[in-house]
Amino acid sequence: MNTLPPPPADMPDHALHSAYRKTAWRVIPLLMVxxxxxxLDRVNVGFAKLQMLDDLKFSEAVYGLGAGVFFVGYLMFEIPSNIALHRFGARRWIARIMMTWGLLSAAMMFVETPMSFYLLRFLIGIAEAGFFPGIIFYLTTWFPSHRRGVMISLFIAALPISSMLGSLISGLIMQTLDGVAGYAGWQWLFVIEGLPAVALGAAVFFLLRDRIADARWLSAEEKRGMQAALDRETRAKSHHSVRDGLLNPKIWLLGAVYFCLVLGQYVISFWMPTIIRNSGVAEPWAIGVLSAIPYSVAAVSMVLVGRSSDRVREYRWHLAICAFIGAGGVVFGTLFGASLWLSMIGLTVGTAAMISSLPVFWGMPTAVVGGAAAAAGIALINSLGNVAGFFSTIVVGWLTQLTGNTQAAMYFMAAALVLGGLLGLSVSRTRSDPVVEIKAVA
Structure with missing residues (x-):
């Protein structure tokens, strides 16, 4: 096992910056992919819905429950999965996660009944549990908090990029492959977009490294300098038990903030193709092109917002302003839903703003929890937030079926974003607040 000698005196800033830069280039692109x-595998059901509901005779309520039951499995295994990641190492555990969810996602092509739909979505949730908070925890083992905001922004930039490319690819697959070899377009969609996860799982196993000491791209001096920076941050933290960390009110408050942000994110992800279709666009490829526009703007805005919050070391107002603008954009797009272009302006502004709030948010909990078992604390926050994934799909499906349109659901989402912004402002801004280190209990 590789070990590091005692840390030397502080490295020059330019040398340490170079080490972080090299590490970012080796780690972040793979994590982004x-x-x-x-x-893409989580939300492509929103595009498949355009054909699947008619083919299988599913109602909006059945779709809402099936889309949401993913989060039941996800939440049940979120914290255990992150604890396993800490025990077995990120390289092995993330590879396992990706291979299992890729195979299950491809198996969605065989769905025929509501029960099979529910079961596979539930199993995909179990398989993927721990992936996102696991990556957030993984980044804390490489980058100190004052460098983590940009890294998290770059990683989460994959979200709008995925939605943008997924919209284009999904629309194309469903239109051009519908009926090929006797399978519907939505069936090809699940296969073609599910199997790449299996190959990426193998890439993760061979390319990722679990610790700074194992990084072959760094010199011995660079390893010592990076580890020393993390050690200094660790020594500044207060130490508490797992129980103390999980009962920390700030963690639960951050979970409530994340709940509101995620609620808006998934309403858009699962229902945007339907909203655009209701504006009068019929062709799947055209819906895909239009769905890509808001995410292409978000891919740029979230990195700019993340850099701004990192530069000034401020998160609360960055998050709140993004949430408020997101709510305003959704309301605007809903009020002018009869006009395709006005609706698209509202959806674009709203989507870009709400997605830009996510990397800003993750700069907050990673400053609250730390240490060897921080994965459990981050997973708890992510679990509390992802309850919104299940809740939103059920409520929106029910509201859409009840009213015959998506307007009530959009207003509901806007209200949640406003509440999330207000809760974000209520998070303590005092720099002297103790940072909780969640320690493993034997």
Whole structure:
């Protein structure tokens, strides 16, 4: 096993910056591609819905429950999965996650009944559990908090990129492959977008490294300097038990903030193709092109917002302003839903703003929890937030079926974003607040 000698005196800033830069280039692109595929496999059911509901005679309520039951499995295994990641190492555990969810996602092509739909979505949730918080925890083992915001922004930039590319690819697959070899377009969609996760799982196993000490691209001096920076941050943290960390009110408050942000994110992800179709666009490829526009803007805005928050070391107002603008954009797009272009302006502004709030948010909990078992604390926050994934799909499916349109659901989402922004402002801004280190209990 590789070990590091005692840390030397502080490295020059330019040398340490070079070490972080090299590490970012080796780690972040692969993680971005993994998250791109992960998010695509999670939300491509929103595009498949355009054909699947008619083919299988599913109602909006059945779709809403099936889309949401993913989060039941995800939440049940979120914290255990992250604890396993800490025990077995990110390289092995993330590879396992990706291979299992890729195979299950491809198996969605065989769905025939509501029960098979529910079961596979539930199993995909179990398989993917721990991926996102696991990556957030993984980044804390390489980058100190003042460098982590940009890294998280770059990683989460895969979300809008995935949605943008997924919209284009999904629309093309469903239109051009419908009926090929006797399978519907939505069936080809699940196969073609699910199997790449299996190959990426193998890439993760061979290319990722679990610790700074194992990084072959760094010199011995660079390894010592990076580890020393993390050690200094660790020594500044207060130490508490797992129980103390999980009962910390700030963690639960951050979970409530994340709940509101995720609610808006998934309403858009699962229903945007339907909203655009209701504006009068019929062809799947055209819906895909239009769905890509808001995400292409979000891919740029979230990195700019993340850099801004990192530069000034401020998160609360960055998050709140993004949430408020997101709500305003959704309301605007809903009020002018009869006009395709006005609706697209609202959806674009709203989607870009709400997605830009996510990397800003993750700069907050990673400053609250730390240490060897921080994965459990981050997973708890992510679990509390992802309850919104299940809740939103059920409520939106029910509201859409009840009212015959998506307007009530959009107003509901806008209200949640406003609440999330207000809760974000209520998070303590005092720099002297103790940072909780969640320690493993034997």
């Amino acid at each position: 993994c998250y791109l595929v992960a998010y």
